[in-house]
Amino acid sequence: MKLNSKIPSGPLSEKWTKYKSEQKLVNPANKRKLDIIVVGTGLAGASAAASFGEMGFNVKVFCIQDSPRRAHSIAAQGGINAAKNYANDGDSVQRLFVDTIKGGDYRAREANVYRLAEVSNNIIDQCVAQGVPFAREYSGLLANRSFGGAQVSRTFYAKGQTGQQLLLGAYGALSKEIERGTVKMYARREMMDVVIVDGRARGIIVRNLVTGELERYSAHAVVIATGGYGRVFFLSTNAMSSNGSAAWQCYKKGAFMANPCFTQIHPTCIPVHGDYQSKLTLMSESLRNDGRIWVPKDAEKARLIREGKIKATDIPEDERDYYLERRYPAFGNLVPRDVASRAAKERCDAGYGVNNTGRAVYLDFKEAIQRLGKQAVEEKYGNLFEMYERIVDENPYVTPMMIYPAVHYTMGGLWVDYELQTTVKGLFAAGEANFSDHGANRLGASALMQGLSDGYFVLPYTMQNYLADQINVSHVSTELPEFEEAEKAVKQKITKILSINGDETVDMIHRRLGRIMWEKVGMSRTEQGLKEAIEEIRQLREEFWQRVKVPNTEGMNNELEKALRVADFLEMGELIARDALMRNESCGGHFRAEYQTPDGEAQRDDEHYAFVAAYEYQGADNEPLLHKEELKFENVELKQRNYK
Amino acid sequence: MNIKLKIWRQRNATSKGKFVEYQLNDVPAEASFLEMLDILNEQLVLKGDDPVTFDHDCREGICGACGLYINGHPHGKFKNTTTCQLHMRKFKDGDTITVEPWRSEAFPIIKDLMVDRSALDKLIQAGGYISVHTGGVPDANAIPVNKHKADLAMDAAACIGCGACVAACKNGSAMLFVGAKVSQFALLPQGEIESEDRVQKMVARMDALGFGSCSNTYACQAECPKGISVSNIARMNRHFFAAKIKK
Numbered sequence: 001m002k003l004n005s006k007i008p009s010g011p012l013s014e015k016w017t018k019y020k021s022e023q024k025l026v027n028p029a030n031k032r033k034l035d036i037i038v039v040g041t042g043l044a045g046a047s048a049a050a051s052f053g054e055m056g057f058n059v060k061v062f063c064i065q066d067s068p069r070r071a072h073s074i075a076a077q078g079g080i081n082a083a084k085n086y087a088n089d090g091d092s093v094q095r096l097f098v099d100t101i102k103g104g105d106y107r108a109r110e111a112n113v114y115r116l117a118e119v120s121n122n123i124i125d126q127c128v129a130q131g132v133p134f135a136r137e138y139s140g141l142l143a144n145r146s147f148g149g150a151q152v153s154r155t156f157y158a159k160g161q162t163g164q165q166l167l168l169g170a171y172g173a174l175s176k177e178i179e180r181g182t183v184k185m186y187a188r189r190e191m192m193d194v195v196i197v198d199g200r201a202r203g204i205i206v207r208n209l210v211t212g213e214l215e216r217y218s219a220h221a222v223v224i225a226t227g228g229y230g231r232v233f234f235l236s237t238n239a240m241s242s243n244g245s246a247a248w249q250c251y252k253k254g255a256f257m258a259n260p261c262f263t264q265i266h267p268t269c270i271p272v273h274g275d276y277q278s279k280l281t282l283m284s285e286s287l288r289n290d291g292r293i294w295v296p297k298d299a300e301k302a303r304l305i306r307e308g309k310i311k312a313t314d315i316p317e318d319e320r321d322y323y324l325e326r327r328y329p330a331f332g333n334l335v336p337r338d339v340a341s342r343a344a345k346e347r348c349d350a351g352y353g354v355n356n357t358g359r360a361v362y363l364d365f366k367e368a369i370q371r372l373g374k375q376a377v378e379e380k381y382g383n384l385f386e387m388y389e390r391i392v393d394e395n396p397y398v399t400p401m402m403i404y405p406a407v408h409y410t411m412g413g414l415w416v417d418y419e420l421q422t423t424v425k426g427l428f429a430a431g432e433a434n435f436s437d438h439g440a441n442r443l444g445a446s447a448l449m450q451g452l453s454d455g456y457f458v459l460p461y462t463m464q465n466y467l468a469d470q471i472n473v474s475h476v477s478t479e480l481p482e483f484e485e486a487e488k489a490v491k492q493k494i495t496k497i498l499s500i501n502g503d504e505t506v507d508m509i510h511r512r513l514g515r516i517m518w519e520k521v522g523m524s525r526t527e528q529g530l531k532e533a534i535e536e537i538r539q540l541r542e543e544f545w546q547r548v549k550v551p552n553t554e555g556m557n558n559e560l561e562k563a564l565r566v567a568d569f570l571e572m573g574e575l576i577a578r579d580a581l582m583r584n585e586s587c588g589g590h591f592r593a594e595y596q597t598p599d600g601e602a603q604r605d606d607e608h609y610a611f612v613a614a615y616e617y618q619g620a621d622n623e624p625l626l627h628k629e630e631l632k633f634e635n636v637e638l639k640q641r642n643y644k
Numbered sequence: 645m646n647i648k649l650k651i652w653r654q655r656n657a658t659s660k661g662k663f664v665e666y667q668l669n670d671v672p673a674e675a676s677f678l679e680m681l682d683i684l685n686e687q688l689v690l691k692g693d694d695p696v697t698f699d700h701d702c703r704e705g706i707c708g709a710c711g712l713y714i715n716g717h718p719h720g721k722f723k724n725t726t727t728c729q730l731h732m733r734k735f736k737d738g739d740t741i742t743v744e745p746w747r748s749e750a751f752p753i754i755k756d757l758m759v760d761r762s763a764l765d766k767l768i769q770a771g772g773y774i775s776v777h778t779g780g781v782p783d784a785n786a787i788p789v790n791k792h793k794a795d796l797a798m799d800a801a802a803c804i805g806c807g808a809c810v811a812a813c814k815n816g817s818a819m820l821f822v823g824a825k826v827s828q829f830a831l832l833p834q835g836e837i838e839s840e841d842r843v844q845k846m847v848a849r850m851d852a853l854g855f856g857s858c859s860n861t862y863a864c865q866a867e868c869p870k871g872i873s874v875s876n877i878a879r880m881n882r883h884f885f886a887a888k889i890k891k
Contacts, residue, residue: 175773
């Protein structure tokens, strides 16, 4: 099967306009006859479902939490990018496009990224109209700040809670449509499988998390907006219920999985403190606007700090190594995330790390407090400082914050074409669940942009184009044998898990998987380490199916929910490692120690690896089949990324 | 540290619940309250017992999923702190900690410490939004917004929808939750246009869903983990009466 990305012809800046003017439409009377399923209610899912409802389609939307408002988009802190150029600092759609392509280390599709930059401005307009309380200047106009990987101020924000406010905006729009009756909401449901009838996605099997019953739902098209698979690493900044299972079932039913090894490690998270720890907490990238990152210049002093004999504040100014400012004078503390994360690891590996674990660096606001005053710093970052103090029990206005990289986002995901359709007809993927816009590294404040772009401004068009051919297909019955079979398979899987009654909890096995992933498939990867990881994950997977202990409780059963997700993580981890092993280059968040420049930067190999790796499932015991979508760069020049 | 837990256990909405005591030893002081419950649950699973069910998700104080009555206070007694952001260092060795679900008629129990808060979603559905469609909106800077008002709108919008205000209220009132949403939009020119309709619809829905009345005890403000102010209730009342008089 040859991958067809369906990119419209013509100049880059006219492709989307051309698509929209030529796409097929569905008239209002026919829209009422068509059903769409949306799985997930984060920025992408909620905005898509609300928009479909407004257009007049029948929408069924599903979320895992008790309310659509709790999807993990809510935790995004820093902001959302747009090319408004309100700051008059030279921004434009073209610049946002170039920054995103470059930030992604030239592994994203030009046409998709350009469209993203193009609709970014509509998103801000839309959100303001919805009453999202963005930060404003005294003039009453919108305020901006800067983020990593950019030299302009193009990030819009609502205190340190931008994701929350944007999600509540989309949740409001969704609630409006639920009230109107165009959208039916199903909360506390988890997707267990996608149902394919005659080669097209026609429904899903979900588990009702309260009753434990399996339920069937049908539609003319299915949208997967279920986020990323970062929790394969166990510890991450993702929410506890975030998982990759919905996308993984689609993969097993024929949708290709693209660039799974492109995982993002965020540089500014609160360091790990103990074995019982369940998740990591992010400190917004916006802190790097004013915070300066450093470690002691003298390894001996770092040792004394680790042993608790001296404190950060005992290190005089001239003995501090502001290593990002030293290595990257042009971007300083605002280098992209992958660069900042690796630089922190490099210092800690070299013995300059702080905290009792040696796995932390300082993020210091002393200079900002002197320059702006404590009150101004408090106004900008107050809630983040409070959160830090609550977790670490130290006051960041007095002692510098300690930070360390943690798994945060997955650029990889279901392969989609320009229409956000997977390789299975009628099965779409939006937001973090797809692979399309961020290449090998996502820039800060771009996830919110992409989620809302997909949901408000891309899917409403491309979905219509798909459904225009489906107006003669009547309501799909859930009594079809395909539904029967899919449900039966899920039931068998659940029965099998419940019957094991072993001696390890789900979390114990998940933690072990996380350790393999973090050590061997994390920030720095090697051929040997990856080969070992694949073996170890396979063994652990076998152990899981012999040793996991899940209580056989009827109805609500949290341990069973976790077990089903971890069973998938144990398969996903292997694919991530395989993809990382295949990609003999370093790019963005994928760093292979064998491929680096003399000064330790990622060394791409454009001649051999300028492609999207899309995997086709070949059964549980076989290696997946690799398909390559060549990436053509006609509008940007391929260069070694340089933030110096 | 070693602690004793008294936890409300209830199989499902219809069965009778009771407190069950658990002794938990060697709890790390750096663990969060929910991580402490994870440790308990791991022990229960290994013993073959049913683990304690509770709602939680982001574990960084923003999703609003977690909510437990801890020693008689929603989210515990510490100010501006959600349960997931409460750490065991705030307790002492040998403490007995009582953990209960939200107690409110509007929030029926699902299992153990997990309750059904869908009534809050229904309140928002009644009108807690600006009725714009996707697309066709003016440029974001076309309508300037007074910064002080925008800041007040943001403070009101910080509500995480956890339901602590309802659980804290002796009348089970949702006035702080609704007041915050009504205020957010009433303060912005974009939302002001339909503010009269909005406040009336949301108040009517609040009554229909069985939430109690407000008797100004301010327990909601005292227990809100996001510090939402009762001045939002006053603002809502003002809009509500203004709309009534006009009618």
